[in-house]
Amino acid sequence: MKQTVHATNSSIDREIGGARPRSVIFKNCNVITYQVSEPPASQRSRYDASGPQGSMMPRPTGPLRRALHALTLALPFALPFLAAGIAPAQAEATRYPLTIENCGHRVTFDKAPSRIVSIGQTQTEVLYALGLGDRVVGTAVWFSPVAKRFEAVNAGVKRLADNDPSFEAVVGQEPDLVTAMFEWHVGPNGIVGKREQFTRLKVPAYVSPSDCVGKDNSGAGDGVRTQMFSMELVYRNIREFGQIFDISARAEALIAELKAREDKAVASIAGGGAKDVPVVVWFSSKDVKGDAFLAGKNGVPAYILAKLGARNIITTNEEWPLVGWETVAAANPAVIVVVKMDRRRFPADDIDLKLNFLTSDAVASRLDAVRAKRIVVMEVGATRAGLDTIDGIEALASGIKSFGLSK
């Protein structure tokens, strides 16, 4: 199959949300045409921890530039191999009307939406990352300040609510797409609105696959994942945005960039020693001395652990089960991940209080992980399904590496 990608370095600059181009290779080329014979190896559907992934995005460092400079001379010969790693496949123009399957519903788009209301910080940030900030007319459900790189874009976007918006506030923006992070905002029991409420007004509703695929939201609370979260769901989210807005190229580029970071993090601790390291992820507690909310076996943090070959000491399905410190002591984790957040509703939200507990509590201070100071601080964004999950993978990988556990 013949694929055509038209790319200039300046357009890449714009389209990947103003970030520096990841690949220096494009600096010397204006137009590239590839011939691709099969989907590249990076289009895997399951991640496993067995060593380095196939593709690696080169980073702009000194010696690397020199190497790449040499590489450009060998470009015509190297291109097919580069294409296998770098070129996003299936980046084709969208044919409208487009129907996609979303959380068990079929959603149809007649054209690329231009007025988006985004309910959920991670969805909003994905839209910004895809350069669609100018089409977002309203946002809601924010957990923390917007990521630095999106501050400028976000400043020009109307914030409907910090928490849950009302149905009328959302439709009052006359959107032609409503996108939500959680099914409990837009879904069968959606507190902002049920899907039918939106479709009756001819507004398509899109819920992030990361909250409905392999997840049972019919009960109360955060829902239960029947299969482990995977970044593939976020990539699917991005890819589907690519289709919806007819920006598949940008979407694929973003996906490729994220995947490359994932792969690099995994590679950095490759070497066997990190395999099966018992790890626990501590989110918060009602009372810092009391039972803790730890990451369950199928959630986003569990995925981060699994991706890096670590073993989650918690084996229950719930997203954030309440667990006693005695259980943690019994499992004796080698690494303790502590989540840092701006929220201050439980006293234990404060990272300093959590760290202080670990060092001062009669039992916790005797844990191997605490005595050897194998504590990793992870930003709260990493515990949610979105762009920041990759940050979490990187943080934990660098932590594990620095503890020397991967040797």
Next chain:
Amino acid sequence: MSHAPLEPNWPARIAIALVALLALVTAVALAVTIGEMRIPLSIAFQALGNGLFDLGYPVSAIQQGVIFDYRLSRALMAALCGGTLALSGAILQALLRNPLAEPYVLGISAGASTGAVAVMILGFGGAVLTISGGAFIGAVVALLVVALLATGAGGSSDRVILAGVAGSQLFNAATATIVTTLANAEQARGVMFWLLGNFGGVRWPDVWVAAPVALICFGVCMLHAKVLDAFAFGADAAASLGVAVTRVRIVLFATTAVMTATMVSIVGTVGFVGLVIPHAARFLVGPAHARLLPACLVIGAIFMILADILSRILVPQQILPIGVVTALFGAPAFALILYRARRPS
């Protein structure tokens, strides 16, 4: 119930007291030896010896910490909490002449929730006031409001209950208002967690606060045991028997409020214990408060310890909220008691 002997039957009394003490000690021992971490019995006792009497056995620091700092303090707090809630329930049932009265009927748990939420979300008290402190203050304020409403409405038992209901509604509404208007989605769900009782965060300092409160209040209640019997036929009957009704009510309401507010501020609200245990105790030892109050203390303590053990081991790796366990076992127990105690027609 047969009539009391002329002289107090000291041998029988001592025997009963010893049996009760033994049961309590057994329950505590169970709580100390059962848990997620498998610790051999001998090590557990050695750890206890180290902690209590400084015996110096070679026990690993983690096991020592788990047995002594975690499990033992938690078991004792559960005992204190269960005992005082049952005691408060018995007293309120006598004073208000209502078999459904329980410790939170005076608005205490609603007030505690408002206090906790005020500290958590409104940031009351700056950094000085902990959530527990806020909860205690909230409980006391709610009690005063209820007392004001009750005396304004006449002060009879029915009015006190109605005032308690009104006060609870008022403070629950205050909590809901703060939570829905000022808290974001996660805070709102987080706050409700606090209210569910939980013994997980208990350490020795909490026990040092709760124990004296419990013991002093128990003493005050025992001093009023005969007076509580006199309330059987109402406030007027009690007054005609020489009871200073108003003074006794103030003292006993305040005592139960202090006990309950202390427990709520340390471990949250635990339902069913204050309602059911007095009935169970009455079924076992009869209605005379000189026997009922100590029985409530012991039975409530044992019940709560056992409930806490279950909350730790029923679901592997997870802790169930204690209120769920007490309701799970308390509700059928209550139904059974009601059935067995149905009056002959």
Next chain:
Amino acid sequence: MTLAAHDVRWSAERRMIVDGVTLRAEPGRVLGLIGPNGSGKSSLLRLLCRLRKVESGVVTLDDRDLAAMTRRDLAKRLAFVEQQASTEVQLCVCDVVKLGRTPHRGALASWTAADEAAVEAALERVDMSERHDQLWHTLSGGERQRVHIARALAQEPRELILDEPTNHLDIQHQLSILALIRRLGVTCILALHDLNLASLFCDEIAVMHEGKVVASGAPPEVLTEGLIAHVFGVAVSIRAGASGRRHIEYLIDPPE
């Protein structure tokens, strides 16, 4: 040795319920208090045993102000039996009577022989000794009232105040309880509805009307046709009955 009220007044919700009542109970005698509903009988009785505080005037016991006595001392002298006192608690007869010993027992006092003797004696006097261990709830209305009276007697009072003790009882029990009260030998003040029973069983009668005592004295002097018509609004005819005692016959209009 008497309980007396001197010009006592008491109001509730801005209505004067007891309006300047002066009254005296003779030692060892039965004083009956009669009057229509709302005349203030119950309130007066409660004032007499200090269940309510007088607004003006004074109630004296042996010429000492009632309000100056401690509650416990008062309860050892004076006992009160309500019209109908009930409880949810599963008490037996002896438990109920034992409550009467409350003013005699301190907070930590144990049960003494004197207490036991008082309870036994009280049950004996109301003729309920054999029901010692029976559950209170299984008693009939009349039996329950007797147990309440026993409880009052266990206080070893010298004055006994009863508020319509026979209201809801059948006639046999009404008569037996009133006869019992007469036999007790303590000073009694009791409120009654039935005029005939009052005149049969009371040594003296005080008639209350709209918060005031409009007549007091021996039944033949107080219960006159005129007074009854004025206070109760019914026409009566009073003459000697079959046993020779005065009988009050209510005159109702003959059917057309």
